[in-house]
Amino acid sequence: MTKVTMSVNGTERSGEVEGRTLLSAFLRDTLGLTGTHVGCDTGQCGACTVHVDGKSVKSCNMFALEADGASVTTIEGMANDDGSLGVIQQAFQDHHGLQCGFCTPGMVMAAAALLKENPKPSEAEVRAWLSGNLCRCTGYHNIVKAILAASGQDVSKEFAA
Numbered sequence: 832m833t834k835v836t837m838s839v840n841g842t843e844r845s846g847e848v849e850g851r852t853l854l855s856a857f858l859r860d861t862l863g864l865t866g867t868h869v870g871c872d873t874g875q876c877g878a879c880t881v882h883v884d885g886k887s888v889k890s891c892n893m894f895a896l897e898a899d900g901a902s903v904t905t906i907e908g909m910a911n912d913d914g915s916l917g918v919i920q921q922a923f924q925d926h927h928g929l930q931c932g933f934c935t936p937g938m939v940m941a942a943a944a945l946l947k948e949n950p951k952p953s954e955a956e957v958r959a960w961l962s963g964n965l966c967r968c969t970g971y972h973n974i975v976k977a978i979l980a981a982s983g984q985d986v987s988k989e990f991a992a
C-alpha cells in the first residue's frame with residue numbers, strides 16, 4: 832500500500848492505496864465521496880467524471896497514485912459555500928436535466944469543463960462535448976437545455992480548485 836495525498840474540493844485528503852486502485856474507487860471507498868458514480872469502470876459512460884488540476888477526467892481511467900499531489904474537484908465541491916446549488920446544478924434543476932440522476936454528477940462536471948473552455952457554446956458544441964457522457968434515461972434534450980441556460984453565467988466557483 833502507498834500513501835497518496837491530494838487536495839479534494841479544497842481540503843487536503845490522504846489515504847492508503849494499492850497500485851491498481853482507481854481514482855474513482857479512492858474517492859468513493861476511501862474518502863466516502865459517493866457523488867462520483869461508477870457506471871461502467873471502462874471509460875465509456877462518463878458517470879465518474881471529476882476535475883483533476885482543472886481538467887475533466889474520467890476517474891475510472893486514472894489510478895489514484897497518478898493523482899498524488901493533484902487538485903481534484905468532485906460533484907460534492909460544486910455547491911456554493913452556503914450549501915445551495917451551484918450555477919450548473921441549479922440550471923439542471925430548473926430545466927429538468929435529470930431523471931434517475933445516475934449520470935448527473937458526470938454531466939455537471941463535464942458541463943463545467945466545457946463552460947470553462949467555451950463560456951458560450953452552441954447547442955451543437957454542447958452535444959459534441961457530451962459525447963463521452965451517457966444518460967441511460969436518454970434525457971439529453973433537457974441536459975443540453977440546462978447547460979445552455981448556465982452558459983454565459985459566472986461559473987468560476989465551479990473551478991475554484
Ligand code: FES
Pocket residue numbers: 868869870871872873874875876877878879880889890891892
Ligand atoms: S465509470 Fe468511468 S466512464 Fe463509466
Ligand code: FES
Pocket residue numbers: 928929930931932933934935965966967968969970
Ligand atoms: S438521468 Fe438517469 S442516467 Fe441520466
